[in-house]
Amino acid sequence: MKYKTQKIFFAANIKFLRERRKISQETLASSLGLTRAKVAAIEAGNTKSPQPEDYLNFSDFFKISIDTLLKVDLAKLGEMKIRELEAGNDVYIRGGNLRVLAISVDKSNNENVEYVPVKAKAGYLSGYNDPEFIASLPKYSIPNLPVEGTFRIFPSVGDSMLPVPEGADIVAQYIADWTLLKADTPCVVILKGQQDFVFKMVTVNTDGTIRLRSLNPTYKPYLVEAADVMEIWRFYAYTSREFPEAQTEMSTVLTAIKKLEDKIQHISEK
Missing domain, CATH: 1.10.260.40 (lambda repressor-like DNA-binding domains)
Structure with a gap:
């Protein structure tokens, strides 16, 4: 290689x-x-x-x-x-390495997988590094997760990441060093202040910004300052009660256009 x-x-x-x-x-x-x-x-x-x-x-x-x-x-x-x-x-270079991540463990000293419901978002923004708050979150056991790493579950909101449906539960792995992320990696991004949790395709730029792109082409990509980002969690899997719909002719066209755009961008960056 x-x-x-x-x-x-x-x-x-x-x-x-x-x-x-x-x-x-x-x-x-x-x-x-x-x-x-x-x-x-x-x-x-x-x-x-x-x-x-x-x-x-x-x-x-x-x-x-x-x-x-x-x-x-x-x-x-x-x-x-x-x-x-x-x-x-220096958060947009090393990301979460500069933050203290609170975790909880079970009786066997294994890390729990906490679920962060929509109603707990406000509390999470102020209590993400508070062991007592993290311990108060619902906990689940998910089979076949990698032994290494910290995982949490975040509910998706809205239709910006279709075909991942609204209300799906996103299982994601905590990323301490944001430089490890490849361009356009699906992630849950925790933003500071009155902002929200967002599930987007993430690209970390060297100029101190982070590009967030939706899979739904009706939503335009946008930039956020890395200093406004608290945590980044890389997508691992998702669960949903919705049965996936067959791909329509229009969605096939949109997929082809997206692939062409990605190819053109890749060529222009060379």
Whole structure:
């Protein structure tokens, strides 16, 4: 299997952040206990393998995670997003790794599968990391779930994800690191504040936004700020009392159009 080479932005990011703070290479080097020549070499990309302590020191100095320094072109982000990064809101790079996820276990110390009913949505938004609230949710045993991972059940609302019907129960797995998600992965997304739980096709962008797309083509895709996302749960299965309808001629056409759109998008991204 061939893996796509990941572009590294470390050198350009160090230069960008230093110039943003209006400090010289000499001043930065002195602050980190390095020579000016080494800082210059790092910014020029002439040091292919900086020492691990160098990554840690630059990360601590600029208050930005190592992952972000390596993977994100900071020069393309707005000032507000950079300030969010410096404040520790690096959620759109590592996702739920920065959050405490409360769970409950049974008498054998196995994780329960909690059900989050519609009426509990408001409580979940404020109590998702409260062990007592999580313990109060209904619990179910689902056969054949993977041993590893945390699973919950969320009811679907509306028709935006047809053919998955409204009222279906979505079994989903908690994703701690959002960078593991492939583009257009079906997920339940928990949004902050007065927003809702949404079941969408999710694409995590490197610019701090998350694209949410419905399967129902009458709903347009839209972007949310990753800082507005509390949790992401990847689709695993769903159950429904509705019997699936046969595919109509129109739905066949729409499916063909969607496949063509995806193919065109894939070609344009190359």
